[in-house]
Amino acid sequence: MRLAILGASGHGKVVADTARAAGWSDVTFFDDAWVGKRFVTHHPIVGDAAALFRSVAEFDGVIVAIGNNRVRLDKTRALFDAGAKLVSVVHPASVVSELSAIQEGSVVMAGAVVQADARLGIACIVNTNASVDHDCELADGVHICPGVAISGDVVGGECAWFGVGASVRQGLRIGADAVIGAGAAVVKDVEAGTTVVGVPARPAS
Numbered sequence: 001m002r003l004a005i006l007g008a009s010g011h012g013k014v015v016a017d018t019a020r021a022a023g024w025s026d027v028t029f030f031d032d033a034w035v036g037k038r039f040v041t042h043h044p045i046v047g048d049a050a051a052l053f054r055s056v057a058e059f060d061g062v063i064v065a066i067g068n069n070r071v072r073l074d075k076t077r078a079l080f081d082a083g084a085k086l087v088s089v090v091h092p093a094s095v096v097s098e099l100s101a102i103q104e105g106s107v108v109m110a111g112a113v114v115q116a117d118a119r120l121g122i123a124c125i126v127n128t129n130a131s132v133d134h135d136c137e138l139a140d141g142v143h144i145c146p147g148v149a150i151s152g153d154v155v156g157g158e159c160a161w162f163g164v165g166a167s168v169r170q171g172l173r174i175g176a177d178a179v180i181g182a183g184a185a186v187v188k189d190v191e192a193g194t195t196v197v198g199v200p201a202r203p204a205s
């Protein structure tokens with residue numbers, strides 16, 4: 001089973017490791033820095049993004065491992081349009097409810113938990129030891145960083161970024177492109193495009 005990963009960053013390294021644990025036997029990277037960088041750990045980088053777009057048919061699965069939410073989502077959509085078979089990668093040591101739904105191009109890292117009736121769009125990241133509780137709706141391109149706790153019924157807008165260790169009270173609406181700072185405790189809705197930090201979280205000055 002051949003998996004192509006676009007993005008040879010530290011995040012890409014963890015996606016590759018997660019994919020291997022999930023049963024992908026052959027992992028190949030593409031990255032625009034490939035001329036000067038030929039390996040991520042022992043996985044080869046064989047070309048740039050354009051090379052992947054030319055060769056999508058050669059892979060059983062394709063996923064984008066770029067940390068920037070907008071870039072990851074844009075590349076994922078473009079690869080879909082180019083006919084790539086986008087796949088989700090779920091670590092076997094995560095706990096994902098069979099009542100949840102995770103769309104293509106998303107990744108769930110080791111130790112993460114996704115509870116019943118949670119719904120995740122395309123190109124989402126549920127990072128190491130994060131939890132997404134029941135009935136959450138996360139739009140395309142959301143990143144839940146390591147150790148984040150999202151309570152039940154939370155809505156995360158497109159490309160919202162939940163920083164490491166943040167907590168979010170149940171039932172809140174987090175707007176598109178919002179940024180939740182590391183360690184924040186979110187107890188009110190967050191407007192689209194707003195950065196909030198602190199306990200309780202308030203807009204960053």
Ligand SMILES: CC(=O)SCCNC(=O)CCNC(=O)[C@H](O)C(C)(C)COP(=O)(O)OP(=O)(O)OC[C@H]1O[C@@H](n2cnc3c(N)ncnc32)[C@H](O)[C@@H]1OP(=O)(O)O
Nearest residue numbers: 127145146162163164179180181182183184195197198204
């Ligand atoms: C596997 C992985 O690595 S996944 C990646 C995980 N990474 C993260 O989760 C990072 C989350 N990012 C953050 O929390 C960032 O600090 C942000 C986005 C909130 C702000 O970043 P920047 O805009 O670069 O802010 P900057 O670092 O310049 O700080 C500006 C001010 O805000 C304060 N501040 C920054 N982040 C926070 C925070 N999380 N909580 C409280 N205060 C903060 C700083 O102390 C600083 O205050 P000062 O002006 O009084 O000195």
